[in-house]
Amino acid sequence: xxxxxxxxxxxxxxxxxxxxxxxxxxxxxxxxPKSLINVDNQPIITHILDWIASQGxxxxxxxxxxxxxxxxxxxxxxxxxxxxxxxxxxxxxGALWNAVDNLEDEFILLWGDxxxxxxxxxxxxxxxxxxxxxxxxxTQSHDTMNLQHxxxxxxxxxxxxxxxxxxxxxxxxxxxSKRLVLLFGRDQQWSWENTVYPALAGKIKxxxxxxKFWDMGTPERLDKLSxxxxxxxx
Numbered sequence: 001x002x003x004x005x006x007x008x009x010x011x012x013x014x015x016x017x018x019x020x021x022x023x024x025x026x027x028x029x030x031x032x033p034k035s036l037i038n039v040d041n042q043p044i045i046t047h048i049l050d051w052i053a054s055q056g057x058x059x060x061x062x063x064x065x066x067x068x069x070x071x072x073x074x075x076x077x078x079x080x081x082x083x084x085x086x087x088x089x090x091x092x093x094g095a096l097w098n099a100v101d102n103l104e105d106e107f108i109l110l111w112g113d114x115x116x117x118x119x120x121x122x123x124x125x126x127x128x129x130x131x132x133x134x135x136x137x138x139t140q141s142h143d144t145m146n147l148q149h150x151x152x153x154x155x156x157x158x159x160x161x162x163x164x165x166x167x168x169x170x171x172x173x174x175x176x177s178k179r180l181v182l183l184f185g186r187d188q189q190w191s192w193e194n195t196v197y198p199a200l201a202g203k204i205k206x207x208x209x210x211x212k213f214w215d216m217g218t219p220e221r222l223d224k225l226s227x228x229x230x231x232x233x234x
Contacts, residue, residue, distance in 0.1 A: 019090070040229035
């Protein structure tokens with residue numbers, strides 16, 4: 001499905017991983033994909049796309065899985081939207097490989113249940129200066145830590161446990177070279193973060209930005225995000 005502008009800008013394609021089952025949200029995701037759950041009267045994906053459009057990006061690739069047919073009629077006036085569905089759960093890495101023919105040479109990668117209103121121009125500046133295959137936004141002000149960074153690079157990542165050496169947290173927005181997808185891609189279920197991040201340890205450029213981000217993965221976090229958008233309107 002395509003909708004929107006149809007005019008290419010100098011900003012890169014944005015790819016959104018939106019295929020998760022959303023099991024931690026219980027009954028909410030039994031009949032609705034997580035990215036289409038309403039937050040302050042509109043789907044979270046609409047909030048995300050509003051921000052993407054405000055940053056000058058107009059080409060979005062949405063990767064869906066769970067209840068993916070519910071995106072068939074979804075449109076956003078600010079972007080040209082292409083939806084690629086998974087026939088069965090493929091994980092974050094498998095979803096990217098499934099859509100490899102739709103990926104541009106370089107793209108901004110987002111998660112479909114995170115609202116992360118950072119300045120994409122600053123992120124791209126960091127990425128271009130480093131000439132790296134992967135640049136990850138790192139915050140140092142999160143309540144937990146899942147990575148270690150040194151001298152502007154991520155040297156260790158583990159979302160399953162923290163250590164005394166961890167001093168940052170992946171904030172959910174990165175710039176990715178398609179070459180990485182071609183290098184690691186395979187026809188099976190696999191995790192992008194658990195495969196690529198360890199393999200590139202010490203070579204992932206860190207973009208430091210402490211802008212607060214919102215993950216709606218649990219009922220409690222969903223409520224906090226709803227309150228944030230309500231306060232934002234006043």
